[in-house]
Amino acid sequence: MDTHNAISYSSVPPWALVGLALLISTLALVYGWRIRTKRLPVPPGPKPWPIIGNALQLPKEKEWLTYQDWSHEYGSDVLYFTSWGRSHVLINSAQAAAELLEKRSTLYSGRPRMPMLNELIGFEWDFAFMPYDDEWKDTRKAFTQHFRPTAAVKYRPIETQKTRELLRDLLETPEDFVELMRLLSGKIIMGLTYGIDVQKTDDPYVSAAQRALRGMNEAGNVGTYLVDFIPALKYVPEWFPGARFRREAREWRVDAEGMVSAPFNAVKSAVENGNAVPSMLHSMLEAVGEDTDSYRRRVIANAAAAAYEGGSETVGHLICNIEDRLKRAMLHDPVVYPDPDRFMPERFLTDKGELDPDVPEPAAAFGFGRRVCPGMYMASDSLWITAASLLWAFRIEKPKDRKNEGPDCTGEYTFGLVSYPVPFECAFNPRSDNVIPLVYSATEDNI
Numbered sequence: 070m071d072t073h074n075a076i077s078y079s080s081v082p083p084w085a086l087v088g089l090a091l092l093i094s095t096l097a098l099v100y101g102w103r104i105r106t107k108r109l110p111v112p113p114g115p116k117p118w119p120i121i122g123n124a125l126q127l128p129k130e131k132e133w134l135t136y137q138d139w140s141h142e143y144g145s146d147v148l149y150f151t152s153w154g155r156s157h158v159l160i161n162s163a164q165a166a167a168e169l170l171e172k173r174s175t176l177y178s179g180r181p182r183m184p185m186l187n188e189l190i191g192f193e194w195d196f197a198f199m200p201y202d203d204e205w206k207d208t209r210k211a212f213t214q215h216f217r218p219t220a221a222v223k224y225r226p227i228e229t230q231k232t233r234e235l236l237r238d239l240l241e242t243p244e245d246f247v248e249l250m251r252l253l254s255g256k257i258i259m260g261l262t263y264g265i266d267v268q269k270t271d272d273p274y275v276s277a278a279q280r281a282l283r284g285m286n287e288a289g290n291v292g293t294y295l296v297d298f299i300p301a302l303k304y305v306p307e308w309f310p311g312a313r314f315r316r317e318a319r320e321w322r323v324d325a326e327g328m329v330s331a332p333f334n335a336v337k338s339a340v341e342n343g344n345a346v347p348s349m350l351h352s353m354l355e356a357v358g359e360d361t362d363s364y365r366r367r368v369i370a371n372a373a374a375a376a377y378e379g380g381s382e383t384v385g386h387l388i389c390n391i392e393d394r395l396k397r398a399m400l401h402d403p404v405v406y407p408d409p410d411r412f413m414p415e416r417f418l419t420d421k422g423e424l425d426p427d428v429p430e431p432a433a434a435f436g437f438g439r440r441v442c443p444g445m446y447m448a449s450d451s452l453w454i455t456a457a458s459l460l461w462a463f464r465i466e467k468p469k470d471r472k473n474e475g476p477d478c479t480g481e482y483t484f485g486l487v488s489y490p491v492p493f494e495c496a497f498n499p500r501s502d503n504v505i506p507l508v509y510s511a512t513e514d515n516i
């Protein structure tokens with residue numbers, strides 16, 4: 070090769086490379102914008118600016134409220150907006166979702182490219198964020214074998230056992246209820262996926278998942294990071310002014326990658342040493358046997374880690390607030406659920422106290438079509454067991470005799486891919502004198 074004519078990249082200053090990347094990205098944006106303005110009609114939505122599109126109108130919090138307002142303003146349950154050259158179609162009703170994501174699922178089962186989340190933080194192992202391709206199909210298949218309805222019932226004993234431990238811990242330290250709910254999710258999911266016994270809130274597996282999920286929460290929302298709109302920015306060096314996202318991504322990456330490798334290696338060594346306990350990964354490793362094909366091993370490691378990721382927060386978080394990810398406009402449709410913001414469990418019942426077949430179950434919380442939540446059977450069982458146990462054991466009330474005036478439950482949520490209730494105080498008062506001995510004997514028996 071003629072090295073005289075070749076460019077020596079080491080001699081080009083980094084700012085020049087960054088500048089070139091920005092220039093190319095801007096030209097691509099302008100070109101994309103010109104093409105888009107000339108093509109077929111799109112669903113209605115707010116008027117875009119040249120190049121940046123609707124970037125400045127995108128909500129930074131409570132996005133579902135803005136989207137609901139847009140649906141009213143533009144008279145459509147399917148909306149269209151752009152942001153830095155990327156197109157977004159927003160589906161704002163269960164009916165439109167079923168129409169597009171179920172009836173036309175071959176067209177609408179993909180995922181957008183998310184450079185911050187997948188390429189920088191490293192969540193590309195998570196099939197929730199994979200494109201609709203063969204690896205997604207193989208990983209989802211490996212996962213579903215262990216979470217379909219007939220498989221999910223096998224997890225009820227561990228869900229019951231860990232919920233009893235939650236009741237005991239709530240009797241002892243009721244003020245820690247948020248951490249204890251999270252611990253419950255960690256205990257259940259680590260137990261059934263890896264056979265790992267989690268006991269404390271500062272357990273290394275639970276803490277690593279919480280740190281990684283913080284990164285996922287920040288990076289999984291449209292509009293938070295510019296690099297998602299201008300992927301070339303992922304090459305910006307960490308020291309470059311404004312490149313804090315690169316440093317954040319590096320820190321989150323340690324935990325995002327550790328979520329796959331740390332528990333996988335622990336179970337693999339236990340299997341090799343002959344002291345592994347039954348678990349989903351153990352069964353998967355047995356099924357693979359001596360086959361050392363790296364793709365198959367990656368698929369099962371990633372399927373197990375997706376359970377660890379999907380189960381670590383959602384269940385506990387949902388128990389804190391049974392609405393969680395249900396906070397979508399489609400579940401707050403006043404035609405289907407009148408006065409949707411009011412907590413009214415009786416809305417699902419007839420006058421006779423039976424389930425009303427005309428009020429649909431809020432199944433939309435689990436998504437639609439080929440990407441519907443594959444953990445939903447296990448999640449529903451777990452929620453049911455925990456909600457029933459909590460309501461049997463405690464009256465959940467405002468603390469009466471608190472010394473410090475702590476915050477009340479306002480029904481407000483934090484912003485993110487998963488939104489959390491804003492911290493609040495509440496008291497868990499045993500419903501009767503029998504509760505305490507019964508809870509202790511149930512956890513000692515562990516039946």
Ligand code: HEM
Binds near residue numbers: 384439445
């Ligand atoms: C009540 C709790 C839960 C709720 C409300 C929930 C909701 C959702 C939703 C809305 C999706 C996206 C569906 C779509 O794209 O249309 C999803 C995907 C997913 N969920 Fe759940 N989930 C819950 C619990 C769980 C649990 C416990 C697990 C694991 C054991 C899990 C694993 C997953 C996975 C792996 C995906 C990605 C599926 C794919 O892209 O193919 N989820 N979930």
